Amino acid sequence: MVKWDSSRQVPWRRLLIEWLFIAIVVATVSLLVTHNRNLGSYLTIAFGGVIYLGFGALLAKLGYARKTLTQMRAEAAAAPPRTVGRSPSSSVARSKPAPTGRTSTGPSQRPTKKKR
Numbered sequence: 001m002v003k004w005d006s007s008r009q010v011p012w013r014r015l016l017i018e019w020l021f022i023a024i025v026v027a028t029v030s031l032l033v034t035h036n037r038n039l040g041s042y043l044t045i046a047f048g049g050v051i052y053l054g055f056g057a058l059l060a061k062l063g064y065a066r067k068t069l070t071q072m073r074a075e076a077a078a079a080p081p082r083t084v085g086r087s088p089s090s091s092v093a094r095s096k097p098a099p100t101g102r103t104s105t106g107p108s109q110r111p112t113k114k115k116r
Contacts, residue, residue, distance in 0.1 A: 015056040019049045
């Protein structure tokens, strides 16, 4: 279990930038799509930001830290390249199994019955 640590830093700037981006997008969509000019809607967006910042600060104090895009790119560059298709150990091609009574090669290979 992760414990609360008051010495952990909260990335306030990052949280604020994320929330501002979300708030601008939501407010723009609300204004353009629904033509909503109600002040209560914008106060709700602001209240959601307070909750977002508080939850983000709580997670930061508990030790959660999302990776930045730079960190994810560095990990992807350091990882070995992925192979597409077969795994390297199965490079030998497998032959087709012999047909059985339950398998057929299609309707064209079945004996046809003559119609009267």
